[in-house]
Amino acid sequence: MIDVAEAAGVSVASVSAVVNGNAVVSPELKARIERVIGDIGYKRNAIARSLKMGTTHTIGLTVPHITNPFFTDVVSVIQQAFDRAGYAVMLFCTDEDLHNQDEQIRLLLDRMVDGLIVARVGDGASFKKVIEGSGVPIVLIDRTCEGIEADAVVLDNQRAVFDAIGYLIGLGHRRIGYISGSLDTSPIHDRRLGYDQALRAAGLPVVEDLVRIGDFREAGGYRAAMQLLSVADRPTAIFSANNPMVIGAMKAIRDLGLACPQDVSVACFDDFPWADVFQPQLTTVAQPVRAIGEQAAELLLDRLGANRNAPPRKIVLQGRLIVRNSCAARIG
Amino acid sequence: MIDVAEAAGVSVASVSAVVNGNAVVSPELKARIERVIGDIGYKRNAIARSLKMGTTHTIGLTVPHITNPFFTDVVSVIQQAFDRAGYAVMLFCTDEDLHNQDEQIRLLLDRMVDGLIVARVGDGASFKKVIEGSGVPIVLIDRTCEGIEADAVVLDNQRAVFDAIGYLIGLGHRRIGYISGSLDTSPIHDRRLGYDQALRAAGLPVVEDLVRIGDFREAGGYRAAMQLLSVADRPTAIFSANNPMVIGAMKAIRDLGLACPQDVSVACFDDFPWADVFQPQLTTVAQPVRAIGEQAAELLLDRLGANRNAPPRKIVLQGRLIVRNSCAARIG
DNA sequence: GAAGCTAATCTAAACGTTTCGGGATTGTCA
DNA sequence: TGACAATCCCGAAACGTTTAGATTAGCTTC
Numbered sequence: 001m002i003d004v005a006e007a008a009g010v011s012v013a014s015v016s017a018v019v020n021g022n023a024v025v026s027p028e029l030k031a032r033i034e035r036v037i038g039d040i041g042y043k044r045n046a047i048a049r050s051l052k053m054g055t056t057h058t059i060g061l062t063v064p065h066i067t068n069p070f071f072t073d074v075v076s077v078i079q080q081a082f083d084r085a086g087y088a089v090m091l092f093c094t095d096e097d098l099h100n101q102d103e104q105i106r107l108l109l110d111r112m113v114d115g116l117i118v119a120r121v122g123d124g125a126s127f128k129k130v131i132e133g134s135g136v137p138i139v140l141i142d143r144t145c146e147g148i149e150a151d152a153v154v155l156d157n158q159r160a161v162f163d164a165i166g167y168l169i170g171l172g173h174r175r176i177g178y179i180s181g182s183l184d185t186s187p188i189h190d191r192r193l194g195y196d197q198a199l200r201a202a203g204l205p206v207v208e209d210l211v212r213i214g215d216f217r218e219a220g221g222y223r224a225a226m227q228l229l230s231v232a233d234r235p236t237a238i239f240s241a242n243n244p245m246v247i248g249a250m251k252a253i254r255d256l257g258l259a260c261p262q263d264v265s266v267a268c269f270d271d272f273p274w275a276d277v278f279q280p281q282l283t284t285v286a287q288p289v290r291a292i293g294e295q296a297a298e299l300l301l302d303r304l305g306a307n308r309n310a311p312p313r314k315i316v317l318q319g320r321l322i323v324r325n326s327c328a329a330r331i332g
Numbered sequence: 333m334i335d336v337a338e339a340a341g342v343s344v345a346s347v348s349a350v351v352n353g354n355a356v357v358s359p360e361l362k363a364r365i366e367r368v369i370g371d372i373g374y375k376r377n378a379i380a381r382s383l384k385m386g387t388t389h390t391i392g393l394t395v396p397h398i399t400n401p402f403f404t405d406v407v408s409v410i411q412q413a414f415d416r417a418g419y420a421v422m423l424f425c426t427d428e429d430l431h432n433q434d435e436q437i438r439l440l441l442d443r444m445v446d447g448l449i450v451a452r453v454g455d456g457a458s459f460k461k462v463i464e465g466s467g468v469p470i471v472l473i474d475r476t477c478e479g480i481e482a483d484a485v486v487l488d489n490q491r492a493v494f495d496a497i498g499y500l501i502g503l504g505h506r507r508i509g510y511i512s513g514s515l516d517t518s519p520i521h522d523r524r525l526g527y528d529q530a531l532r533a534a535g536l537p538v539v540e541d542l543v544r545i546g547d548f549r550e551a552g553g554y555r556a557a558m559q560l561l562s563v564a565d566r567p568t569a570i571f572s573a574n575n576p577m578v579i580g581a582m583k584a585i586r587d588l589g590l591a592c593p594q595d596v597s598v599a600c601f602d603d604f605p606w607a608d609v610f611q612p613q614l615t616t617v618a619q620p621v622r623a624i625g626e627q628a629a630e631l632l633l634d635r636l637g638a639n640r641n642a643p644p645r646k647i648v649l650q651g652r653l654i655v656r657n658s659c660a661a662r663i664g
Numbered sequence: 665g666a667a668g669c670t671a672a673t674c675t676a677a678a679c680g681t682t683t684c685g686g687g688a689t690t691g692t693c694a
Numbered sequence: 695t696g697a698c699a700a701t702c703c704c705g706a707a708a709c710g711t712t713t714a715g716a717t718t719a720g721c722t723t724c
Contacts, residue, residue: 012680045680048681051711058443065408090421095412110378278611344710346672346673376710
């Protein structure tokens with residue numbers, strides 16, 4: 001800019017004015033400066049601008065795992081939305097690790113991101129400590145956090161699992177295995193509630209042996225399913241609380257020489273693009289990924305715009321049970 | 333920092349010295365400053381630092397589609413690697429659109445990213461124009477670019493497809509449909525070469541009617557497969573040049589009332605986590621995604637470190653044919 | 665005891681913008 | 695013709711760091 005000013009024989013203030021178009025500058029001068037800008041190939045330095053303006057037009061996004069198709073989709077939608085709005089997004093994966101998350105969010109705050117979208121991990125305490133006093137608008141997705149002033153868009157997890165388990169019960173299943181993630185994340189907690197509630201609503205007992213805690217990943221799902229299916233009176237159906245774990249469960253079923261849905265019915269949380277085309281076609285609870293991403297982006301953009309300090313808003317969306325052929329009726 | 337300096341009764345230079353630990357400062361002073369930093373809760377402003385230092389510890393990453401599992405995995409690995417190295421990564425998806433790509437890279441350069449990892453789109457001309465003179469190290473992945481001084485890590489695509497088609501020929505297939513992407517991206521071009529080469533090596537004719545250009549997405553794969561399979565002497569096998577398109581192809585097969593592999597064998601480029609557990613288990617060409625991501629990250633980090641201006645390096649990796657049960661022997 | 669050295673600290677100039685306040689220059693009107 | 699306003703442009707201070715070079719203080723050494 002200083003080069004441009006010299007080459008055009010004007011002040012930097014004038015160059016800034018034409019670059020930003022916010023102050024009035026005579027047509028001739030404007031033309032001259034613009035020509036010089038073109039000649040020199042001047043590009044405004046966004047970092048210097050950020051320092052002066054206190055805004056980076058960048059947001060931070062952290063998710064537990066990007067390879068989980070649910071998060072892949074949400075990240076994709078969010079990225080698109082902010083791209084359209086002229087924002088860059090910095091992506092981090094916490095890998096379900098609290099310490100990583102703290103580190104990463106600190107990094108993002110140091111870099112003066114204008115906002116944060118976080119699919120949080122662990123209990124809220126350390127998260128709260130990291131963000132407190134930062135003054136950066138935050139939108140929580142997937143997982144809420146008690147006592148934090150932030151927008152949120154989440155699913156009615158309990159209801160969704162209630163419906164899914166209800167469906168299995170309706171098919172005649174009485175012993176339904178449940179592969180959970182660690183219960184300290186709110187959606188997993190709520191999903192478990194839905195499981196219990198559905199059983200109770202049908203007058204069935206909640207058997208703790210039928211519930212296994214996985215690690216959100218394929219390996220954990222495999223182990224959990226192995227345990228569930230290796231007993232004498234094994235469950236006739238299994239529900240997995242997320243997508244990667246169901247892959248592990250399916251592998252366990254295969255390795256045990258069982259067939260789905262003949263020997264054991266399977267359903268899971270989170271839909272994925274392949275569910276339709278391969279056998280068995282998995283019955284899933286689909287989250288409205290597009291809506292989640294778009295609402296989150298909208299909430300944050302709104303706060304970055306006019307409604308800087310609107311009261312926290314919470315959007316609760318509904319899941320949708322997609323019935324395919326991985327669950328068979330259980331007779332007798 | 334200025335606040336810290338005042339509160340501690342020292343100069344900002346001393347504060348900077350203890351924060352960065354690069355100048356020598358007496359133990360007492362160091363302790364005092366550190367205490368004040370703790371009390372005040374001072375955080376170094378990375379933007380100001382970037383402006384002064386000319387380095388942001390941020391890299392830009394652009395891929396065509398993040399929902400394509402190949403790119404999801406690569407992004408994941410790259411993100412992890414840079415996270416470990418203390419870098420943030422800004423992610424953009426070009427959506428196979430040249431204009432988006434130009435815009436996004438410009439944005440990244442304005443933001444003074446230290447480096448760029450790009451899975452490029454379109455012909456190289458506009459890309460070249462955007463990055464020329466930027467002096468930013470670039471690593472190309474998946475797709476190379478003629479006449480650009482940049483590191484690259486790519487696959488031996490021709491060889492990989494040659495092997496896969498050779499496998500189908502070995503099963504007795506003579507009419508092998510091929511679903512391609514647009515040929516102006518180098519890997520897709522090379523994959524087509526592999527197809528042709530395999531046919532010729534077996535003394536089979538290359539029939540242009542058996543080749544259809546999809547759009548890299550599910551919809552394009554569906555259309556292409558529909559066309560291929562709706563003729564009288566339909567192909568007995570189909571190979572898809574990427575992953576999303578094979579989903580479309582499988583849906584077309586299903587919608588036409590055909591069965592895989594009984595009526596038509598199917599194989600495709602790019603493996604995915606579900607391939608193992610559902611029927612038919614798809615035979616795929618697996619790219620070494622982890623190696624690709626890690627090599628790319630290593631190349632860039634190396635250039636960001638000591639080897640700023642090493643000559644451009646190009647790493648060629650090999651794919652691996654994973655035979656499952658989606659391809660049947662064709663007798664007679 | 666002065667000169668010279670070393671070590672610890674500070675001063676001030678950058679980095680590339682934005683923007684406030686102030687000068688020129690020109691035009692308008694009594 | 696002079697006062698005043700409007701218009702256009704510029705100078706310079708800020709944003710929060712880093713760092714080269716200046717300064718100071720404390721020791722040696724002759």
